[in-house]
Amino acid sequence: MWGVFFLGYFLLHIQKKVTSRRATPDMRPFKMNLSGNFNSYSQQSHFIFIMLLIKVMLWLVLTLSFSSIYADNATTSLYQQFPPTAEGTGKVYMGREIAHVMGYQGAAWLERENREQEERTDVLIQSLNLKPGMTVADIGAGTGYLTRKMATRVTNTGTVYAVDVQPEMVGKLKAAARQHTNIKPILSKEDNVNLPANSVDLAIMVDVYHELAYPYEVIQSVLKALKPNGQLVLVEYRAEDDKVPIKATHKMSEAQIKAEMRVHPLKWQRTISSLPWQHVVIFTKQ
Numbered sequence: 001m002w003g004v005f006f007l008g009y010f011l012l013h014i015q016k017k018v019t020s021r022r023a024t025p026d027m028r029p030f031k032m033n034l035s036g037n038f039n040s041y042s043q044q045s046h047f048i049f050i051m052l053l054i055k056v057m058l059w060l061v062l063t064l065s066f067s068s069i070y071a072d073n074a075t076t077s078l079y080q081q082f083p084p085t086a087e088g089t090g091k092v093y094m095g096r097e098i099a100h101v102m103g104y105q106g107a108a109w110l111e112r113e114n115r116e117q118e119e120r121t122d123v124l125i126q127s128l129n130l131k132p133g134m135t136v137a138d139i140g141a142g143t144g145y146l147t148r149k150m151a152t153r154v155t156n157t158g159t160v161y162a163v164d165v166q167p168e169m170v171g172k173l174k175a176a177a178r179q180h181t182n183i184k185p186i187l188s189k190e191d192n193v194n195l196p197a198n199s200v201d202l203a204i205m206v207d208v209y210h211e212l213a214y215p216y217e218v219i220q221s222v223l224k225a226l227k228p229n230g231q232l233v234l235v236e237y238r239a240e241d242d243k244v245p246i247k248a249t250h251k252m253s254e255a256q257i258k259a260e261m262r263v264h265p266l267k268w269q270r271t272i273s274s275l276p277w278q279h280v281v282i283f284t285k286q
């Protein structure tokens with residue numbers, strides 16, 4: 001946007017120069033007589049043509065500047081920026097500070113030996129009722145810890161799209177795909193999951209939603225990928241429980257999750273609260 005402004009300023013500057021030169025015979029760009037008139041009809045037409053061209057360009061630049069200002073406002077009005085807390089980004093969506101993305105450098109933590117025992121990921125997978133042949137999207141799949149478990153459940157007749165925004169994580173998902181041929185790794189954008197439209201039975205985000213830089217846009221893109229009546233499953237550390245040993249910005253309350261999904265065509269179906277640290281909040285596409 002600023003680039004467009006500077007271009008506008010530059011063009012204004014040129015126009016001023018050309019106009020002022022017209023009034024100063026010593027610096028005139030075209031041959032004029034001393035009264036400031038053009039010597040020939042073709043010089044005059046040339047001058048008028050250049051002035052017209054500059055005006056059209058100015059008009060274009062100003063139109064583009066205003067449209068980019070309005071476009072910026074349309075996107076940022078969903079989000080506000082505040083000074084960040086020690087743990088957050090300072091970017092606020094519906095009263096919640098968005099967390100930093102967990103970097104690929106922390107990948108080993110996702111694969112830690114005692115994860116199943118700490119988080120009861122076996123109970124989580126069981127509660128999803130996955131069936132052979134289903135198409136699942138693991139959004140923010142990380143190292144693929146849960147992707148691999150889900151790939152076994154949907155069997156070779158099904159598919160698990162393993163989506164992540166970090167190329168380093170997608171590298172790990174490609175390694176997982178060599179062991180499980182029904183895993184399809186996908187590099188997403190910050191605001192778009194890049195999944196085929198109308199292709200997914202169940203989309204799941206495990207400890208991901210709270211760190212999406214563009215939560216509204218990502219859920220919209222997930223909705224496009226879901227089949228009619230497809231399910232969206234959000235698994236988040238419980239903010240209601242002080243004993244859950246996770247930083248505040250990486251936790252979400254059930255009420256906040258429901259409030260943020262209410263702005264989308266999604267219907268709350270049920271919440272599973274039997275995991276040690278997380279709740280599993282399930283919605284259906286309307």
Ligand SMILES: C[S@@+](CC[C@H](N)C(=O)[O-])C[C@H]1O[C@@H](n2cnc3c(N)ncnc32)[C@H](O)[C@@H]1O
Pocket residue numbers: 101102110139140141142143144145146163164165166169188189190191192193205206207208211212213214218
């Ligand atoms: C805390 S990790 C959880 C990984 C995995 N779900 C698990 O439980 O093992 C969060 C993951 O979400 C990914 N992520 C963050 N923002 C994303 C976005 N906009 N689209 C896709 N993935 C994203 C991060 O790159 C990271 O791998």
